[in-house]
Amino acid sequence: MVESKHKWKAWLYLAPAIILLIVFTVWPIINTVRMAFLEGYNQTAVVGGATYSFGIGNFTKVLEYKGFLTCLGNTMLLCVLTVPLSTILALLIAVCLNAIKPLQRLLQTIFFLPYVTNSIAIGMVFAAMFNMVGTAFGGENELIITSGIINNIIEFFGGVPINWINSGSSYAANMVVMVVYIVWNALPFKILILLGGLQSINKQYYDAAKVDGTPGWRVFSRITVPLLSPMLAYVVITGFIGGFKEYSSIVGIFGEDMGPAGEPGKLNTMVGFIYDSLVTQQGRASAAALILFGIIFVVTMLNMYVSKKKTHY
């Protein structure tokens, strides 16, 4: 073989990537593990000469911390709500898109737009849409009351405006907004993958089904979904991984307080918790990051196990 002769050349070509990976990925991971197991580790104190003993105190502290359980609960709930919902919606949209000939390209582009738009910007638009009352605007005495478009629509149909995200809003209302936003944001990628999958299914299966007089729903459930199952599995697995890392969407709507005015942290997530701890409590942040990693790992394994049984490759 040629490779044995010029092994050093191969390493040379790989070197830039390997060096960057070591510096920015491998070492930080190792360092995270190290910091997680140093009791009450604090970076600034290290500079001052502090030393830390080895132990699992960071983990127990994280688990005992009440805010952490809120974050974990919020994250789990968002995952469980958004992943199935966005997957089913994406599947329906992809199937519909695949079924039409005219405007397919245009609609495909429109559905893909959220993917290339900044999620913070989208979050701010959503925040405006779900607004309850306006803000003080302009000069001292000028108070312009604006209702968000969603409440305008509700009022138009004779409903009572709902306090979605403002001060005093309910947890359920907050969650509805988050789920709508995250699902909408997650759709384009999923539609893209599923549409690609649909277009690669051999048309003859559908011809064969047609000749055999198969009703539409049966074609969908017995042919389309099974043949699309590898893509569905991929979309669900990456959806859960993304869902557990949910953070910027909440910042986009509620700001860095991670909750409606007056209730900071109400909608905080795992990643949010890690961020908050990062400034003064790197040990705790590292421990939380490892816990998050563990959860994602287990859930992904579970997903893979289920999909292996249900997926036809």
Next chain:
Amino acid sequence: MKVELQNLTKIFPSRNKKSGEEVIAVNNFTFTIPDGKLIGLLGPSGCGKSTTLYMISGLQKPSGGKIFFGDDDVTELAAENRGVGLVFQNYALYPHMTVKQNILFPLQNLKGADKLSKDEMLDRAYNAAKLVQIDELMDRKPSELSGGQQQRVAIARALVKMPKVLLLDEPLSNLDARLRLQTREEIRRIQKETGITTIFVTHDQEEAMSISDMIVVMKLGVVQQIGKPQEVYDDPTNLFVAKFLGTPPINVFEGEVKGEKLYIGDAAVLDVAGVDDQPVTVGIRPEGFVLDPDGPLTCNLNSVEVMGRDVSVVSTHAASVNPTVRSIIDADNQVATGATVRYSLKPHKVFLFSKADESRIYFGVKSDG
């Protein structure tokens, strides 16, 4: 079930809108397929044979003409309501289902009065599987089967709902040579056992000739000839049909008729009664040559290929359209190994075609012994 095609036409609109040229895939096809027969649609690729098949299946809508199953006009009927069984070229077996599930699938679609109980479905699936001899593979996935086995599953799936008409699109093209031979006999056997009117499409003339009750030869959407395989072979209506049927292919010469004699080059090779003087294209079947030291047709000998049962003599002739002239003669004959070989011709293996439109020119054979 008798299948009747009346002026069946399929026109595909042009892809290039500016030129506006339409493609006539099938042009005015009229033919009645008798009940319980095996029909081969034969032609080179692009001749419209598959389009015809798909129009009969209902997957494609004809641009004109009518299709009857028995006395029922099914032209406007959707594929699912026609009751046809269709076997696709690459079988289109559902890859995620086992053989059993694949065969059961059409039965599970039956509605209303036709609805079957689970046991009845299994019964019929196993009967269909037995017919094509795959009843031992019922729990395998298609990917675990050989090409020939997949083919059988596809046929079983098409047969299980007891179709009025069975359609096969290039059923043998994905099989290797040996399997092809075996499978075509198998298709013949299954068709005979079930008595279902069967139409299959092929570009392989040998395949079509060997198992069909009747063959339809098509070219560029136009039917050239319909008939029993042997009749079409022995009596082609035009040069295309003559060239398309037969292996090795027919030998084609430039010739001329003068005074009711056929000349190839300078030699008068055959008496052709009743033909006006004109230049003609001459087709001579390989088996139409007889070795004859005094024969009128002299060719330059290239090589002699011994094939056991018979001998193939490869030679050249200045007037031949093909690069070589290939004749097949009985192995008992000794082929002289000289520079030339001389033949006389069997008149019924010689066909004359008009130079103008390649149509057949019939001639009378003198019956002088």
